Amino acid sequence: MLKTKIILLIILILLLSSIGIMIFTSLEIKNSIHTLTETNSLNNINLIKLNIENEYKSILFQKEYALNRYKEQLKNVTNLTVQHINSFWELYKKGKYSESTAKQLAAESLRNFRYGNNDYFFVYDLNLVNVSHPDNNIYKHNLENYQDVKGNFVIREMKKLAINSDTGYLSFWYIKLGDTEPAEKLSYIVSYKNWGWIVGTGVYIDDVKKDYDKRLKSVMEELKETFSNLKIGKNGYFFLFDEAKNLLIHPYNQGKNFSEFINPVSGENHINELIKAAETNGKPYIYFWDKPEQQGKFEYLKKSYVTKFKPLNWYIASSIYQDELDEPIKKILYKQIVIALIIISVSSLLSILLAGRVTRSLNILTKYAKQLSYSEFKALTEIETGITELLKKIGMKDEIGKLSNAFSFMINSLKTHIEKLKKTTAANERIKSELKIAAEIQSAMLPNPQNLITNEFEVSAKIIPAAEIGGDLFDFFFLDKTNFFFLVGDVSDKGIPAALFMSKTKTALRLVVSDIFKYDNQISPSKILNNLNCELVRNNEMKMFVTMFLAVYNLQTHKLSYANAGHNLPLLISDKIKFFQKTKGIPLGIKSTYQYVEDEIEINKGDTILLYTDGITESINKTEKLFGDTKLIETIEKYELKNNSLKSLIDYIIKSVNQYSAECSQSDDITVLAFKTN
Amino acid sequence: MEITEYVKDDIKIMSVSGKLNAASAEAFESKLLNNIANGEKKIILDFKKLDFISSRGIRIFYKAFEKMQGSDGKIVFAGINQDIKKVFELVELENDFPIFKDVDLAVQSAF
Numbered sequence: 001m002l003k004t005k006i007i008l009l010i011i012l013i014l015l016l017s018s019i020g021i022m023i024f025t026s027l028e029i030k031n032s033i034h035t036l037t038e039t040n041s042l043n044n045i046n047l048i049k050l051n052i053e054n055e056y057k058s059i060l061f062q063k064e065y066a067l068n069r070y071k072e073q074l075k076n077v078t079n080l081t082v083q084h085i086n087s088f089w090e091l092y093k094k095g096k097y098s099e100s101t102a103k104q105l106a107a108e109s110l111r112n113f114r115y116g117n118n119d120y121f122f123v124y125d126l127n128l129v130n131v132s133h134p135d136n137n138i139y140k141h142n143l144e145n146y147q148d149v150k151g152n153f154v155i156r157e158m159k160k161l162a163i164n165s166d167t168g169y170l171s172f173w174y175i176k177l178g179d180t181e182p183a184e185k186l187s188y189i190v191s192y193k194n195w196g197w198i199v200g201t202g203v204y205i206d207d208v209k210k211d212y213d214k215r216l217k218s219v220m221e222e223l224k225e226t227f228s229n230l231k232i233g234k235n236g237y238f239f240l241f242d243e244a245k246n247l248l249i250h251p252y253n254q255g256k257n258f259s260e261f262i263n264p265v266s267g268e269n270h271i272n273e274l275i276k277a278a279e280t281n282g283k284p285y286i287y288f289w290d291k292p293e294q295q296g297k298f299e300y301l302k303k304s305y306v307t308k309f310k311p312l313n314w315y316i317a318s319s320i321y322q323d324e325l326d327e328p329i330k331k332i333l334y335k336q337i338v339i340a341l342i343i344i345s346v347s348s349l350l351s352i353l354l355a356g357r358v359t360r361s362l363n364i365l366t367k368y369a370k371q372l373s374y375s376e377f378k379a380l381t382e383i384e385t386g387i388t389e390l391l392k393k394i395g396m397k398d399e400i401g402k403l404s405n406a407f408s409f410m411i412n413s414l415k416t417h418i419e420k421l422k423k424t425t426a427a428n429e430r431i432k433s434e435l436k437i438a439a440e441i442q443s444a445m446l447p448n449p450q451n452l453i454t455n456e457f458e459v460s461a462k463i464i465p466a467a468e469i470g471g472d473l474f475d476f477f478f479l480d481k482t483n484f485f486f487l488v489g490d491v492s493d494k495g496i497p498a499a500l501f502m503s504k505t506k507t508a509l510r511l512v513v514s515d516i517f518k519y520d521n522q523i524s525p526s527k528i529l530n531n532l533n534c535e536l537v538r539n540n541e542m543k544m545f546v547t548m549f550l551a552v553y554n555l556q557t558h559k560l561s562y563a564n565a566g567h568n569l570p571l572l573i574s575d576k577i578k579f580f581q582k583t584k585g586i587p588l589g590i591k592s593t594y595q596y597v598e599d600e601i602e603i604n605k606g607d608t609i610l611l612y613t614d615g616i617t618e619s620i621n622k623t624e625k626l627f628g629d630t631k632l633i634e635t636i637e638k639y640e641l642k643n644n645s646l647k648s649l650i651d652y653i654i655k656s657v658n659q660y661s662a663e664c665s666q667s668d669d670i671t672v673l674a675f676k677t678n
Numbered sequence: 679m680e681i682t683e684y685v686k687d688d689i690k691i692m693s694v695s696g697k698l699n700a701a702s703a704e705a706f707e708s709k710l711l712n713n714i715a716n717g718e719k720k721i722i723l724d725f726k727k728l729d730f731i732s733s734r735g736i737r738i739f740y741k742a743f744e745k746m747q748g749s750d751g752k753i754v755f756a757g758i759n760q761d762i763k764k765v766f767e768l769v770e771l772e773n774d775f776p777i778f779k780d781v782d783l784a785v786q787s788a789f
Contacts, residue, residue: 492733494700543741545733545769566768586770587733590740667700 002362006355011348018340022333030329037325041232041318042282042305048226048238048316049309055219056311059212066208067186071169073116074188078201081113081121082190089194103195107132111139116203124198128155131197148172149182155198162191162198176204184209224249233324235291243313245271252292263287265298278306278315291321361400364390365407372411380415384408435468435496442469442499445506447476451647454678456555459486460646461673462654464615470669471498471546472613473506479552483523485513487550488611488673490567492587498669501544505588508535523552525563526598529588533565533596536589545589549611551675553603558677560609563598568617572601573608573641577633608641608649608676615670616653622663631660646674681709687785689720695727698735707738714742719751722784726757731765743774752776756784 085106092102110121110132123131128144143155150173161168167190173182183206190199227238227249240249245259263270265288277285284303290296306317368383387408391401443463451460461474471491479485489505491498512531516524528550536546549570551562562580566587569579585596603609612632619627635656639649650672657670679702682693690713698706713721725731742753755777758766766772778784 490733492737543737543744545737545740547733547768566770584770586768587736590769 003352003355003359006358007348007351010351011344014340014344014347018336018344022336022340025336026329026333029332030326033325033328034322037232037320038284038303038305041236041238041320044230044238045305045307045316045318048223049307051226052219052223052309052312052314052316055215055222056309059215059219062215063208063212066211067205070186070203070205070208071188074169074186074201074203075167077115078121078188078190078199081110081201082192082199084109084113085123085192085197085199086194103131119201119203121199121201123192123200124155124158126159126196126198128159148185149175158187158189158198158200161189166191171205172202174204176206220248227251232318232320233327234321235324236318236320238316238318241271241274241315241317243315248314263298274304274306274315274317275308277304277317278308289319289321358400361390361404365400365404368407372414380411380418384411384415387411438496438499439465439468442503445503446474451645452476456678457484457553458646458676458678459484459674460650461488461671462647462650464654464666464670466615466666466669467495469496469499470494471502472615472669472671473502473546474611474671474673475506475509476673476675479513479517479523482555484553484555485523485550486553486611486673486675487548488567488570488613488671489546489548490613490615490669490671491546492544494669497542497544501546501589505532505536505546505548508532511535523561524598525550525552525561526596529563529565529585529596530594533588533590533594534592537592540589543590545587547587551609551611553675553677558603558605559600560603561598561600563596565596568612568614570612571610571633571636573610573636574604574606577636579629603677605677608646608674610636611671611673611675612653613669613671615666615668616657616672618668619657619661619666619670620664621660627657627660631656646676650674679706681706683709683713686781689722689785690718691722691724691781691785693724693727693781695729697730697732698728699730699732700734703732703734703738706735707741710738710742711745714745714751719749721751721753722756722778722781723753724756724781725759725762726780728758728762731762736765736769736771739771739775754778754784754787756781 088097088102088106091097092099097105107123110123111134113121120134122133122138124143125131127142129142130138130140133139144153146154148154152172154172157170157172161170167188170187170189172185172187174185175181176183183204185202186205187200187202191197192199223240227240228251230238232238237251238249239247239251241247241258244257246257247253247255250256258271261270262268263273266273270287273285273287277283282305284305286301286303288298289300289302290298291300301322303320303322304317306315308315364386368386371383372380387404391404391408446463447461450462452458459476461476463470463472463474465472471494473489473491474487476484476486487509489502491501491505493501509528509532512528512535516522516527516531520527529548532548546565547567548565549562549567551560551570553560562583564580564583564585566585569582572578572580580601581599583597583599586594617627617629617632621627632653635653636649639652641649653672654670658666679694679696679698684691684693692710692713694706696702710721710723739753746753753775755766755775757780758777763777766777771777776784776787778787
């Protein structure tokens, strides 16, 4: 039982603590995983943004570099051309050519100038009429209203620049042969003021743009590679979209335009919400979404962190399924459960072993304790040896040891006590058996049988000592044929001293009565008392005394002569119940010189005389109230005397007294003697 | 039973309360006999608060009376109630021991 309890307790404790640890760690880990993942994805999108920024800067730098090279080239070749024109002006100034010839020669010669990718020069006057151009469709034509594909008035713009800034760059767009998209042509313009000419050249710089696009494309490819490698949880991902809500990079919807996409759960424009989130400085957009394996089931909570890369108007976003973040927790939990189960089973095994050890010791102790009672303390030495051995085995340090020690101590003291008890019991037993013998002797001193029925009268008596032996006495016998003698006495005190004095009294009484009868031949109750008193006073150091009422009934005269030595007055039960007349007389054994008196009454047929000791009237109930004379008379009145024996009357009286004092132990000897004439 | 003792005008007064029965008699007896052995000549037993006396108690008085015989000592009773008076009458105690109404009267009589 104890063993099972201990094991169950240990398992319970382990189970509870395991569950506690699991719950605690789960919450902790969940918290930290969520925080970590969110911080990570936020960091990741910022890293991606930084990466894009670096790439973009590099692309921009390349673009700028290429552009500047073009610009430098345009400037250099144009300056050479301007010097070439100026050489003709100088010839005109020196007077070698006329101004118109010089102009004519300069313009003509320029038409054949080529550089780079068959690039050429052009010259316009301030009326926007072409002065020099390789194309005959343009040469000498007014190109004031000439526009590029974007609608710019090309020559007007050039004039404006020439007048305002002397030199400068301009860009125009044309569709190249075989192309569909307009290509940018960068032009450099110089104002040649001597002749009011606008000199310039232009190169297509679409290769710069192409190069830029190529590079941007490769950045995008790189990003796609990066994005595909970045996973958050099982299905979480990063994606990229632009301001036009095109999904530039997306694991499932790449290339699609989501500008009209409405979140089916929230009813919000999905991309708008993401764009808004980009402006919240690191706060996520939380929404419900479906999963690739369960499309259309918009039940999974997602978090998206979004940041914007402004130079390209790109939005970098992360997308995390919240439930997937809990996956590692589940794994940890499974591991913990396995570990906990292992620990619990190992501990249970250990506790079974340990508890077995503990309970084995306890069982041995219990066995001894049982043996102790079964063997009625006879096997003490054997048990003591057993416990001493047990103590040696288990040591004294733990509680079992202490218990065994205490048990051993208990047995030791038990042993001593039992030995003592044996001695006292033996002594008690001796006294008890002696008392039993004494009681038998005492009862043998009383008349037997205790009732006598003759033609003339009936007598019955009963004595109930409070202890084995007592100090009450009664007696009845025929003095001669006509005189019947009876008495009741009560020795002061109880127990052995009273019993001894009672037997002394009893013996003395018989002696006194036979003496008187022998010498006087006359029956006198007072004389019996006087003589008995003398006998009892002699050698009465202890001042024991005995009260006694004695009477002699004359069968012929029907007269009862009696004397009283301080005893309760008897009752005369006739038509009425009344006490005997009070007569003088102190208890026997006190004063040797005391002279007792006697009295005589006539007894009618059917009258009953009841003698008793104060054990009747002085018996008390639990409120310490005496039974008393009144109650005695009441009891007798209640009893149907006529048709019943005296013995049953006595039994009835004693039963009533016992009932009265039921809850108190009998404190005094009880004696009742009834005498009835027929 | 409780016994208090005090001396007034050279008279030893033993005031007994409660019940003088088999259980308490021995204590009273040894105290009374002790006083006599110590030479107390005049003893008043104040039984004003004594409720009950058994035959075992009566014996003590006779014993004490005997011890006093031959000396000029004397024992008197004071303040006995009706129940105890009946017992005293039964054994005719008043012939040997004077009985006073209370302690003051007993003291005044100065034996």
